[in-house]
Amino acid sequence: MKEELLFVRHLHVEFQHGGQKEEAVRDVSFDVGCGEIVGVVGESGSGKSTVMCAVLDVLPQDADVSYEQLWIRGGKSSAAMVFQDPSAYLNPTIKVGRQLIETILLHPEPVTEKATQQxxxxxxxxxxxxxxxxxxMTGIRNPEEIMKRYPFELSGGQQQRIVLAIALACRPSLLIADEPTTALDVTVQRQILDRLKRIAEETHTSVLLVSHDLGVVAALAKRILVMKDGEIIETGTAEEIxxxxxxxxxxxxxxxxxxxGSRSQDKRRIxxxxLFQAEHLSFQYTKFHFxxxxxxEAVQDVSFFLRKGESYGLVGESGSGKTTLARMMTGIIEPSxxxxxxxxxxxKSLQKGRSKAQCQKIQxxxxxxxxxxxxxxxxxxxxTEPLEIRGGGMQDVWKTEAAETLFxxxxxxxxxxKYPGELSGGQRQRIGIARALMLKPELLVLDEPVSALDVTVQEQILQLLExxxxxxxxTYFFISHDLNVVRRICDxxxxxxxxxxxxxGDxxxxxxxxxxxxxxxxxxxxxxxxxxxMRRRRNVPELTSRGGTGSGEENGCPYADRCGYVMECCKKExxxxxxxEDRxxxxxxxxxxxxGKRSKEYRMASQI
Ligand code: SF4
Structure with a gap:
């Protein structure tokens, strides 16, 4: 029989809003065993995070919490939490080493009186x-060096690893990870999840993994709780769920x-x-340092074309230049x-005289x-604002056009x-699309249009776009860090x-x-x-660094220091x-x- 580490029975949470009571969590009961990884899934607003905050007793004062039983073996101090946005959690004015050490000193190892003096x-x-x-342990290379840096000098992935290390410094027996990888690139996300799993196994720490992303939970959890409208509506093993x-x-x-993650069956005429061609586009930022x-070089020598009616997907991690490319396409910045x-x-770009009529065509x-x-x-x-800026026409006509576009x-x-604050995330995204459509464009540049949405809402927006x-x-130019989304919608x-x-390629x-x-x-x-x-997949190899060449030479392959196939020539040229053909x-x-030397009939295949 499993030994419980966390035990929750009949938990209720209500919030007071302007004299009115709003029930956020209703009769929630669950437990987590020692060393167990439990996933909690549900859409935004389903009450997942509220339950976790109630467990740790960190809800705001206007929350009315009641339960029949709620205990953590070893008390609440034996639990720690990792949040979605590490930058909000780390103090930007203190070096990460000091932040980590202070937590360690606050949670010393239990020792004898004699040993304590020493x-x-x-x-x-x-x-x-x-x-x-x-x-x-959290996968930070060169920790001595990293500890001397401020949080803003680190990448999102490094910051999340620091937050994980701070949580582990509390020597928790229960780690609550609330959307720990939502804001990260897929490669970093996978590594952090692999790390979390390894840490849980090695230190016998229990993990409560909260996520709206079922892929994240499938990668780690053995048991899953499904939440909807403040209630747990189903529990089961990962396989059952x-x-x-x-x-x-x-x-x-x-x-x-x-x-x-599956290919759309939608057939279109391309x-x-x-319609659009980018020829050898480059963009250089200039910064002053001391x-x-x-x-x-944010973008270097990028060429591609878009056929009329086609969807072209651009994938890559944060900082790879995707948005800079989009800004050049829409004329916001001038290519170098x-x-x-x-x-x-x-x-030309807007600055160099792209006309209003031209601007209308790409939104x-x-x-x-x-x-x-x-x-x-x-x-x-x-x-109606874009029509106002364009000028021409009557206000009444604009309103009719707005209503038609909404439809x-x-x-x-x-x-x-209504005002934006009165709408749901999915409705606001539809408004964003409607606003872009008001000027009857031919090409839409969609910059991560579904990344911030729940998976069911994502699906609705993708169907709408189709x-x-x-x-x-x-014609769509669809930017995403998620290959699944791009595969779903792009040609x-x-x-x-x-x-x-x-x-x-295709x-x-x-x-x-x-x-x-x-x-x-x-x-x-x-x-x-x-x-x-997910279980059949092997762990993703850890990154050694981001950008630059491993050889330290600027002329080598930019991927050389991460590549498992690197050769001598890759570091030099x-x-x-x-x-x-199309690839x-x-x-x-x-x-x-x-x-090898190739004949005319030779058909290239993947070499990896
Ligand atoms: S094999 Fe060489 S050229 Fe190809 S990606 Fe790896 S490092 Fe770059």
Whole structure:
């Protein structure tokens, strides 16, 4: 029989809002065994985080909490929490080493009185050594160096590892991880989850893993609780939940997560006309560091084209240059080199005189529409604003157009009078799409349009985008860090790494058989909502660093220090883009020198 570490019976939480009571958690009962990893899934607002905060007793004062039993073996101090946004948790003005050491000193090892006297003398030194060990445990390379840095000098993945190390410094027997990898790239996400699993196994720590992403839970949890509207509606082993769920809602969640990773069956007519062309685009940022000018190439020599009616997906991790490329396409920034052609005509940036008529043809949809909308303006005002800027026409006509566009994106015209704060995340994203459609564009640049949404809402938005594309013959440039989403909706995919296009080709072929080692790394890191498949997958190799070449030479392959296939030449020269029919790949494994002399009939296949 399992020994319980956390025991919760009949937990209720209510919040007071303007004299009114709102029930956030209703009659929740569950337990977590020693060393067990339990997943908690459910959409935003289902009460997952409220339950976790109630367990740790960190809910705000207006929360009314009641329960029959709620205890953690060893008390609440034996539990620690890892949050979604590590930057909000770390103090930006204190070096990470000090933040970690202070936590270690607050949670010393239980020792005898005699030993304590001895240890007190060199407790800081011991704490420093322990901090290094914890950072190594969470996968931080060179911990001594990292401890001397401020949080803002670290990447999102490094910050999350630091937060995990701080949580482990509390020597918890229960670790609550609330959406611990939601804001991270797929490669980093997979590594953090692998680390979490290893730590739980090695230290016999119990983990409560909260996520709206079923892939994350499938990768780790043995047992799963499904929450909806503040209640636990189903519990079971990972296999039961993913393959034999009893509740309709659970089946819908699993179905949406599976669909999310499967190819759309939507058949469209794609014209042979090339609508948009990017030719050798580059963009350089210039920064001043200690009065020295430093140039960074955010995008380097990127070329691609979009056929009319086609969906082109661009994948890559944060900082790979995806958004910079989108900003050049929409004319917001001027390329440092290269040119943009629209129906073979050269287009300038806004600054250099892109006309209003040209601007109308390419519109952008942002990741977080809540931030893109003015909270003080009604939806009607937000939708008619682009028409106002364009000028011409009557206000009454604009309103009718806004109502018609709302209908196209599946919303009722009553929403015109509402404010962004009154809408759900999915509705706001529909408004973002509607706003982009107001000027009747031909090309939509969609920058992570579904990343911030729950999986069921993601599916609805993707279906909406497919329908709009069919009805209005739109062309999509779809940016995402998630290969599953891009595969679902796109005809072709380009993979961007460190500002360079390292592979491009047919979406399905690229997904089934990646050619570039980085594309393969992305594929291995992609999570699927199937615990059996996830268990069969081996761990993703740890990254050694981000960007730059391992050799320290600027001219080598940018992926050399992460590549498992690296050769001597990779450190000295940069591979060109080798072309094979529709496929392009920038890797020496595809040069004649390395794959052998080829006859005309030779058909290249993946070399990895
Ligand atoms: S060129 Fe070399 S280092 Fe770069 S991806 Fe290919 S094998 Fe790896």
């Amino acid at each position: 240890q007190k003398k060199n407790s800081r030194k011991r704490a420093w050594e322990h901090a290094e060990k914890l950072l190594e 993913f393959h034999e769920a009893k509740e309709q809602y659970t089946r819908e969640l699993v179905e949406a997560a599976r669909k999310h 014209s042979e006309t090339i 009065l020295k000018k430093k140039s960074t 080199a290269g040119q943009i052609l629209y129906l073979k005509e050269r287009w 952008m949809v942002f990741q977080n529409c809540a931030q893109a909308l003015d909270p003080k303006r009604t939806i009607g005002e937000a939708l 196209k994106v599946g919303l009722e015209s009553e929403i015109l009078e 329908r709009l594309q069919r009805e209005q013959e739109l 072709r995919i380009g993979v961007l790494y460190n500002g360079r296009l390292v592979e491009s 979406a399905e072929q690229l997904y089934r058989e990646p050619w570039h080692p980085y594309t393969k790394e992305l594929m291995l890191s992609t999570l699927t909502a199937d615990p059996k498949k 940069r591979p060109e883009l080798y072309r094979f 392009e790949v920038a890797c020496f494994l595809y040069s004649e020198q390395h794959s």
